[in-house]
Ligand SMILES: Nc1ncnc2c1ncn2[C@@H]1O[C@H](COP(=O)(O)OP(=O)(O)OP(=O)(O)O)[C@@H](O)[C@H]1O
């Protein structure tokens with residue numbers, strides 16, 4: 001057999017692992033449902049064994065996915081919207097909160113990175129605020145903002161601001177003095193220096209921070225939407241759980257993963273665009 | 279000296295010594311450089327050459343003293359004073375060409391994009407860079423090519439004064455030789471003044487009109503100014519035949535090997551300026567007397 005390239009071999013292994021995994025899952029489910037006759041009282045109470053409440057086999061999830069994805073944007077009332085609409089809401093909230101955070105974090109990070117006084121003055125606040133779980137802000141946000149939609153966006157804002165702020169500050173502070181001297185000997189003004197030298201020099205670090213932030217924002221939105229309810233993929237998962245529709249739960253879990261992967265890949269692409277070798 | 283193109287007057291640099299006191303790198307250093315001159319400065323590591331250059335570039339402020347160019351005290355960096363840094367200092371995210379156009383666009387803001395690019399390409403060509411190499415990023419260029427880009431960037435800006443801090447320090451001898459020749463080619467025919475730091479005696483003799491010699495630090499001073507009495511154009515292989523060459527070279531070697539240490543740390547009377555003593559080595563007059571003989575030998 002001729003040798004395949006590393007990527008080819010890895011891809012074959014991925015497919016093999018996928019099918020083995022699905023096969024094991026399918027087998028174990030059908031083995032489980034055979035036992036229906038001899039359930040303990042506890043199992044009856046928790047709903048195990050009934051056709052509806054059992055963990056669905058992958059084949060059911062695939063059928064469900066096909067149904068949902070063939071009509072993702074239907075809207076049949078508040079509790080019955082297509083998966084596309086729900087994900088759309090979530091992405092909209094994530095991006096709104098995220099960009100608001102970026103608008104503040106990146107200029108502020110520049111300031112902190114350029115001035116050690118600003119860094120020292122703001123550092124205590126950053127150190128205290130940063131470790132707070134974004135969800136801990138939720139009650140306060142709901143109380144002050146009085147609007148669940150805006151509160152969810154605020155939670156995204158507050159969780160995505162820190163990695164961007166710190167990475168921008170770190171990147172800007174680490175710009176080589178030689179490059180700044182090049183700008184100085186060319187008599188570039190502060191703005192020109194910031195945009196033509198400091199920004200490109202710090203861009204890889206800044207984009208790394210942005211990539212971490214978008215990942216966190218996507219993690220947090222699911223939890224936030226479970227709390228505030230109404231719309232979004234997080235609400236969808238919670239709603240289907242309440243309906244005991246585990247097939248939909250599993251399907252939406254997969255969708256969360258896939259969307260998160262694409263968000264991350266987009267920033268990975270951006271990261272490659274701004275990377276440079278010294 | 280006071281009416282030289284570039285005049286360095288009573289320059290003093292002190293730094294805190296880390297133990298609460300301070301140490302003096304050099305004190306009351308004064309010298310002048312004429313327009314169009316190529317001046318090299320030689321001295322042992324740590325004597326303060328880069329410090330002087332950074333002050334001339336306007337990148338740092340001396341503790342005391344002034345630097346005047348064209349009669350005006352300099353303050354801060356300026357496009358009139360171009361710098362070639364020891365570590366090239368190219369912007370790694372820009373291609374070689376973009377690194378040069380970056381400077382040209384800053385110097386000539388009202389030029390069209392096309393004109394900026396043509397001008398930059400012409401200067402890259404002068405230092406032997408053309409073709410697809412100019413579209414590569416610095417990381418994809420060799421050390422010699424990077425330094426060429428850096429020199430092209432500085433010369434393309436046509437500054438009145440060029441400051442070079444050990445531009446060839448990191449290069450191998452062969453590459454250094456080629457780039458030295460390219461540097462002479464770009465410089466000759468301009469009325470640009472060059473101030474260059476080097477560790478290499480032969481390089482200094484090949485390039486300079488005058489070599490400034492510094493004693494060892496701390497309390498270093500510019501002790502001598504040696505005129506290089508070898509006519510231009512100079513070619514590496516030919517100048518070694520010139521009667522003055524070895525005399526000058528010996529003088530420099532003696533200074534750096536012995537006298538730089540002997541003269542080190544000598545403080546002089548308060549406020550006295552440390553102007554360098556001019557050294558002129560001229561063996562050709564003597565040779566001229568022997569001319570008939572030499573010619574007789576040749577024929
Ligand atoms: N920012 C600084 N703070 C304290 N001391 C400094 C500073 N910059 C330079 N020095 C000291 O000043 C002296 C001169 O340094 P400088 O870099 O000018 O030397 P140099 O002649 O260029 O040496 P080299 O040939 O090794 O480049 C050294 O003793 C150095 O330690």
Ligand SMILES: [Mg+2]
Pocket residue numbers: 327328329443
């Ligand atoms: Mg130095």
